[in-house]
Amino acid sequence: MAGTRMGVVGCGGRMGRMLVAEIAATEGCSVTGGCARPGSAHVNHDIGELAGIGRTGISVGDNAEKLIRDSDVVIDFTAPAATAANAALAARLGKAMVIGTTGLSPEQSEAVRQAARNVAIVWAPNMSLGVNLLLGLVEEVARRLGPDWDVEIMEMHHRGKVDAPSGTALALGRAVAQGRGAVFKEMQQRARDGITGPRRIGGIGFASLRGGDAVGDHHVVFAGAGERLELTHRATSRAVYAKGAVQAARWVVGRPPGLYGLTEVLGL
Numbered sequence: 001m002a003g004t005r006m007g008v009v010g011c012g013g014r015m016g017r018m019l020v021a022e023i024a025a026t027e028g029c030s031v032t033g034g035c036a037r038p039g040s041a042h043v044n045h046d047i048g049e050l051a052g053i054g055r056t057g058i059s060v061g062d063n064a065e066k067l068i069r070d071s072d073v074v075i076d077f078t079a080p081a082a083t084a085a086n087a088a089l090a091a092r093l094g095k096a097m098v099i100g101t102t103g104l105s106p107e108q109s110e111a112v113r114q115a116a117r118n119v120a121i122v123w124a125p126n127m128s129l130g131v132n133l134l135l136g137l138v139e140e141v142a143r144r145l146g147p148d149w150d151v152e153i154m155e156m157h158h159r160g161k162v163d164a165p166s167g168t169a170l171a172l173g174r175a176v177a178q179g180r181g182a183v184f185k186e187m188q189q190r191a192r193d194g195i196t197g198p199r200r201i202g203g204i205g206f207a208s209l210r211g212g213d214a215v216g217d218h219h220v221v222f223a224g225a226g227e228r229l230e231l232t233h234r235a236t237s238r239a240v241y242a243k244g245a246v247q248a249a250r251w252v253v254g255r256p257p258g259l260y261g262l263t264e265v266l267g268l
Contacts, residue, residue: 003027006249007071008034009064009086010078012042012050015100015238019075020051022242029246031058032071037082038062068095073249077101077241084108091115096252098245099123102167113259120255124262125167127244131218132262134233135175138220141229142179147202149224151176156209156217164208165190172220173204 006023010016011034023029034050036042040062048056061067064082068074068089073096076083083101088111090097099112102125112123126132142151153176155169165173177184182202189203199205216235221228235241244262251265262268 003030004250004253005030005032005070005072006246007032007067007074009067009074009076009082010034010036011047011060012036012040012045013077015077015241017051018238018242019077019245020047021053022239022246023249024048024051024053024056026246026250029250031056033058033061033067035061035064035067065089065093069093071095072253073098075100075245075249077245080104080108084111087112087115087121090121091118094119096249096255097121098248098252100125100127100241100245103163116259117257119257120252120260121258122248122252122260122262122265124244124248125171126216126241127248127262128233128235128240129244129266130233130240131168131235132266132268134218134220134231135171136263136268137231138172139175139179141222141231142176144179145222145224145229147180147182149222149229150199150203150205152205152207152221152223154207154209154217154219154221156211156214158213158215159210161210164210165206166208166216166218168216168218169206169208172218173206176204176220 008016008019023031034047042060043062045060046055047058047060048054075098076086077100080103153169153172155166174184187204189205218233220231248265
C-alpha cells in the first residue's frame with residue numbers, strides 16, 4: 001500500500017467509518033488502520049467491512065499509541081478527553097494529526113496547543129469548505145456593520161450531539177468578535193431564560209436546537225433597525241466533513257510544528 005498512511009481513531013463511529021471509506025477512495029492515500037476504545041464490539045473486526053467498502057484484511061485495534069506510531073497522520077473525531085490524550089501521544093511520537101472533535105474544555109484545548117509545539121496539527125470545528133468560507137464572510141460582515149447590529153447564531157444538530165453550542169457556532173461567534181475587535185468571552189450570551197432584561201449592546205447570542213438526524217445547520221443573523229441580514233449553511237451529508245478531513249490530513253504531513261486551521265489547508 002502506497003501513499004500517505006492515515007490512521008483513524010474512533011473508526012467504529014459514524015464519522016470514523018466515513019473517514020475510512022474516504023481515505024480508501026482517495027488517490028495517494030492508504031488506510032493504515034483504525035482503533036476503537038478497549039472493550040468495543042468493533043475491535044478485531046475488519047475495518048473495510050465496518051466501513052462498508054469490503055474486506056481489507058486490516059483489523060480494528062484498541063491501542064491508539066500503536067496506530068499513531070504506524071501512521072504518517074492520524075485523524076481524530078472522538079471525545080474531548082480521548083482527543084487530548086491522543087494529541088499528547090502524537091506529539092511524543094512525532095506524528096501529524098487532524099482533529100475534528102468539539103466540546104474540549106480549556107484544559108483539554110491547552111493540551112492540544114501544547115502538542116502542536118512539537119508536531120503539526122490541523123484542528124477545525126468544522127471540516128466543510130462552505131462553513132470555512134462562511135467564517136470569513138461573517139467576520140467581514142461584522143467588521144462592516146459594527147456593534148449596533150445585533151447578532152444571533154442558531155444551530156441545529158441530531159439528537160445524539162452532546163455539546164452545545166456546537167463548535168462551529170462558537171467559531172462563528174469568535175469570527176463576529178474578531179471582526180468587531182471585541183473579546184468573545186465578554187460578548188457571548190449562551191442562554192436566556194425568564195426575565196432577562198433588554199438585550200446587551202454588542203452581545204453575541206446563541207440558540208441550540210437538537211432533534212432527529214440533522215447533520216448540521218448554522219444560521220447567523222445580523223439584525224439592524226428596519227433590516228436584517230442572514231447567512232446560512234446547511235450540511236446534508238457527513239461526507240463533506242470526511243472529504244475535508246482527508247484533504248487536511250494530506251496537507252499537514254511534513255508541515256512544521258504548529259496549530260493550523262482549515263483556512264490554511266484550503267488557502268483561503
